[in-house]
Amino acid sequence: MQYHSPNSFEDAAALALAATGTTRFLAGGTDVLVQLRADIITPDTVIDIKNIPGTQNITCNADGSWTLGVATPGAEMREHAGLGQDWPGLVEAMDLIGSTQVQGRATLVGNLCNGSPAADSVPAMATAGVELSITNAQGTRRVPVMDIPAGPGRTHLTQGDVISAVHIPARGERGGDAYLRFIPRTEMDIAVVGCAVNLRLDTAGVITEASVSLGAVAPTVLVLDDAADTLIGSTLDDASLDRLAEAASAACNPISDKRGTIEFRTHVAGVLAKRAAKIAYARAQGVTK
Numbered sequence: 001m002q003y004h005s006p007n008s009f010e011d012a013a014a015l016a017l018a019a020t021g022t023t024r025f026l027a028g029g030t031d032v033l034v035q036l037r038a039d040i041i042t043p044d045t046v047i048d049i050k051n052i053p054g055t056q057n058i059t060c061n062a063d064g065s066w067t068l069g070v071a072t073p074g075a076e077m078r079e080h081a082g083l084g085q086d087w088p089g090l091v092e093a094m095d096l097i098g099s100t101q102v103q104g105r106a107t108l109v110g111n112l113c114n115g116s117p118a119a120d121s122v123p124a125m126a127t128a129g130v131e132l133s134i135t136n137a138q139g140t141r142r143v144p145v146m147d148i149p150a151g152p153g154r155t156h157l158t159q160g161d162v163i164s165a166v167h168i169p170a171r172g173e174r175g176g177d178a179y180l181r182f183i184p185r186t187e188m189d190i191a192v193v194g195c196a197v198n199l200r201l202d203t204a205g206v207i208t209e210a211s212v213s214l215g216a217v218a219p220t221v222l223v224l225d226d227a228a229d230t231l232i233g234s235t236l237d238d239a240s241l242d243r244l245a246e247a248a249s250a251a252c253n254p255i256s257d258k259r260g261t262i263e264f265r266t267h268v269a270g271v272l273a274k275r276a277a278k279i280a281y282a283r284a285q286g287v288t289k
């Protein structure tokens, strides 16, 4: 196995392009090293990105948007004074991942690129409108987060692509997000269903923007435009919540496994969508954080 520790994303991309066999970027290593030690995937080339300057920075930009380095661990996100004020749902999704030890290493980008349909941070990134910079031999381009997942364990990244920054929009006024998941235990488990909701209200409390996303109910995370549409123009009354739950359940295409049946996952998706919407709405009103 070859190990590289480049000082720039251009060098990381060039190393990945030239590599043969299986290549993995090493961010927190909570998937890569676990898979390596369990003999699930033994990469021929490991490219550690943590020596690239800025990869662990959290920056609030002049317009209120955020730029995160791609090796920023969940623990740094949770402990940051401003990020969780603006995006509590995104931070809580990341904070649900693993243990304290895992939190000290695991990153948003690694969670996305591992390709799990149940990855907790991905629905929250999708509803927040997160974009990613991708660097390769042609330069750097910016794409929405949902351009990356391709299926279980797969992404649309091609050889020589490395994600070089995470861009989170400005929160703006009267906005709130939330993420909830169902697991059979109280912690350290994988989502049977995960749901993120992001809302914006007008001054009268009417929902003007909505985004709803589900994890673990299809081969990739789902973004539910129909479910979001049920919320627009409402003040989250019972009728709109019922329509939301119905649309969320209707969008599910899950598998049955030992963690939950198709019927259970489909039902829970609707329940979580309602609950996450209520939390996001209260946050958008400034009632809770």
Ligand SMILES: Cc1cc2nc3c(=O)[nH]c(=O)nc-3n(C[C@@H](O)[C@@H](O)[C@H](O)COP(=O)(O)OP(=O)(O)OC[C@H]3O[C@@H](n4cnc5c(N)ncnc54)[C@H](O)[C@@H]3O)c2cc1C
Pocket: 023, 024, 025, 026, 027, 028, 029, 030, 031, 032, 033, 034, 049, 070, 096, 097, 098, 099, 102, 105, 106, 107, 108, 109, 110, 111, 112, 113, 114, 118, 119, 120, 121, 157, 161, 162, 163, 164, 188, 189, 190, 191
């Ligand atoms: C005990 C334990 C509990 C866990 N619990 C949960 C949980 O509850 N919920 C959950 O969602 N996950 C859970 N996970 C998995 C979670 O820790 C990972 O998915 C983590 O977020 C991956 O981030 P990382 O930085 O460690 O990635 P790494 O392991 O470093 O990399 C993961 C993948 O991302 C790719 N990658 C990394 N950086 C880049 C980049 N810049 N550009 C392109 N590709 C890149 C790598 O090539 C690799 O394929 C758990 C893991 C463990 C060990």
